[in-house]
Amino acid sequence: MRTSRKAEQLLKQMACIERMERGKLCRMTGRPHYNLQVWRNGKNEVRYVRQEEVQALQEAIDGYNRFMTLTQQYADLIIAKTRQIHKKRFAAPKTPK
Secondary structure: OOOOOOHHHHHHHHHHHHOOOOOEEEEEEOOOOOOEEEOOOOEEEEEOOHHHHHHHHHHHHHHHHHHHHHHHHHHHHHHHHHHHHHHHHOOOOOOOO
């Protein structure tokens, strides 16, 4: 099965993402610090983040979210293509009249 031009573009965009981090960045009330909340192994893990690290960490979180969006789009393309192939392959043969 050949990949389409759109699928190749999505893969190239995914490959360009250099930094990723899962989680949500939250500002701590009354403090100049933030925390990174990540759901991992059935638990919410929290890591404290200094203010000077916030921008780079947010860019990494944005990179992860972008990657996940592109992955979903890629999966949708491949699933649609797979269904087209199976639809043709498993279609009932036409009986001659």
